[in-house]
Amino acid sequence: MAAVVAATRWWQLLLVLSAAGMGASGAPQPPNILLLLMDDMGWGDLGVYGEPSRETPNLDRMAAEGLLFPNFYSANPLCSPSRAALLTGRLPIRNGFYTTNAHARNAYTPQEIVGGIPDSEQLLPELLKKAGYVSKIVGKWHLGHRPQFHPLKHGFDEWFGSPNCHFGPYDNKARPNIPVYRDWEMVGRYYEEFPINLKTGEANLTQIYLQEALDFIKRQARHHPFFLYWAVDATHAPVYASKPFLGTSQRGRYGDAVREIDDSIGKILELLQDLHVADNTFVFFTSDNGAALISAPEQGGSNGPFLCGKQTTFEGGMREPALAWWPGHVTAGQGRLMDRPIFYYRGDTLMAATLGQHKAHFWTWTNSWENFRQGIDFCPGQNVSGVTTHNLEDHTKLPLIFHLGRDPGERFPLSFASAEYQEALSRITSVVQQHQEALVPAQPQLNVCNWAVMNWAPPGCEKLGKCLTPPESIPKKCLWSH
């Protein structure tokens, strides 16, 4: 069985591979790190994972030359907590990226959020800085947009991108348009200096993000080791692509966005090779959560054989495509990773846990009847009675257990009376108990919202004449529906 890996432990990969690589080559220089993080891309969206139109030749080649992880998990089925976990190596419940406003609610960082990544958390670029690395984030930050949460205050040396999702356009009265930053200051806003045509889907952002990546690599390749976090968001609704890619996919606009990203990744890897630094650069590709089936197929991806998608703790919400590429190194490191438990949280609640091939659901919930009746469906066409529930169902006394190898779609719970169930339950219970005994939940950071904290007047707005006036400060509990 292939190794199970969690996003909170993706650094370990590097250590394992690095150790293996060092042994082989004796290279003393720490490797560059390139983390390619997709937005809402699903397990089933790459040719190498079985997407039938096979439109990801560069990613498929990356897999062929590197490592493919069939069982890689994000730490959360929603963007901000997943990204916080990726950069801290800690579950959202430990790093504060969750809410206690209600039980089992997903929360993230819209403009009105007051919180963000706490200073007490150590991010990967902070650790790397001590080892002499220069770090850049290109694209979506999503760990808080207020000044104290700025990525350059948390270890990054450069930034080109945005603190929030590219939703909009807004009227700049009730709600400002989202800013785009270069380093410390904003350089414009989405739908203003950085247009996204919602009707045609045209936007040049992926091309800009590509240039930012290429420029940074060219500048850094011959000096300090670098960490580049390339967090593009073209596959998050509203999905976009640049003109040469629009209409080129057999899969519609979502596929156009995937094709442009695949093409860009091809160019990035090619540059690493041209600069002769490929054998000293660890490249890791994954996504922040499962495909947003609610937007599919035109604006959302595919989770392959897995149940439901983004927002849920079924496999479709957290099982991710994942590839590692490091010429001359990854082969040596192959297969040394061990199975480990996967914990599926939704907000403050441990919804499920997987150990080996068995997954136990302690709680099941997709979304409320109220939301569902309004047409919000996280599991379109996949109603599984007693599993994709619209009430938060308590199974803590008698968890639903699935065998993910035989039933990746989580549709056929093991019989409670079976020996297999009893044995799996006993093993999982023991691991969950250990986890919970050792767990120190952080102060939740995603409880308080305030319209006054939105991106009215980000640093640099004066130079551009783009400062807006915030409304009166009224802190209130954020309302999280799902």
Add this chain to the structure above:
Amino acid sequence: MAAVVAATRWWQLLLVLSAAGMGASGAPQPPNILLLLMDDMGWGDLGVYGEPSRETPNLDRMAAEGLLFPNFYSANPLCSPSRAALLTGRLPIRNGFYTTNAHARNAYTPQEIVGGIPDSEQLLPELLKKAGYVSKIVGKWHLGHRPQFHPLKHGFDEWFGSPNCHFGPYDNKARPNIPVYRDWEMVGRYYEEFPINLKTGEANLTQIYLQEALDFIKRQARHHPFFLYWAVDATHAPVYASKPFLGTSQRGRYGDAVREIDDSIGKILELLQDLHVADNTFVFFTSDNGAALISAPEQGGSNGPFLCGKQTTFEGGMREPALAWWPGHVTAGQGRLMDRPIFYYRGDTLMAATLGQHKAHFWTWTNSWENFRQGIDFCPGQNVSGVTTHNLEDHTKLPLIFHLGRDPGERFPLSFASAEYQEALSRITSVVQQHQEALVPAQPQLNVCNWAVMNWAPPGCEKLGKCLTPPESIPKKCLWSH
């Protein structure tokens, strides 16, 4: 990594599971065996293997309650040789189901074939008869249609079905329609007593095959142990379904056929449970070769992430969906199977071999330029330069090697200079050498064709007034294009 299993060794599964089961229950009675063999169904056609419309609830449940094999192989990319291997446990090159008329040519048993399964071969039902089993074949035989090859002469006690594919309709002058047999005698012909409407796709054959299965199980369940070989062919072009299923799939007519078969298998498994024999019946589901992409999507299936399809020795030609189901037994037997080499033959030629995750191609060929230019494409949309070749390319000196885990689509050969290539080549070379030293090729059975041997006057034709007059006997070399 999941176990690799070859169709020539599927009996071993039974032995392993049986031993495990016996140990657990001490049951002295040999288990019934139910072999569900699909026709041209691909790896990607079941929900549990990721088919997005998820229209196989009964097969998916069977997987969830049993075993799912991600790495199961047929012994040949074409129907007759694959089926001969399934029933003999021997590769076609050993059991005679191949041709030497040209190198690396697929051959099968059309009406004009003179050969068939040799008497020297021991078929599973012959072995089972000695152990007191009663055996029935329902559906397509395909191991030769002349009297000496009749399934009741090779161990089966009952037959309802046909010796050849359901091609037609023919004019009964140049070529007779294919007969349908009950036991020793024909009971009609396709497109006559057993209509298939090529325009609408309507045919009741799957329903008839279902009834035959249910009747046999009901009759046998309380007496002797039984072996039922359920070899339905609705998913082989011309694809058909009965009226209640036509137009019900999101996948078109092919999906209608899959849905009817899935529904039928649900009814068969339900009967086993109603009769309280499920815990003493080993059920195995697989397909004879990969999906016929040349007929897809309306009349052909999907091979998931794999390259090409039926007729080829790429993964899409021979990697099959496979499920085992035996309540109370299969769980115990899980994971005891070892990896073993897979040999990919095309006719007389060893095209490729897989050991562990590495596959070496000694020869590559899809089909001739001549055929390809006529529109016959076994790899639609999947041209891989230097791999999906239209000349029979010799790589025996320097095989193309792929890592099937990182590159299931066989698109990125390992670099000849890499340590991984050298190591894999050395391991595979040694295993191939052992295989070839031990190999005793059989007399080829698929070399001679003769229009006089077609189904002009099958046994029973007199009673029905359906005997036709054969033409003059002119034996000639069969012409195999691919």
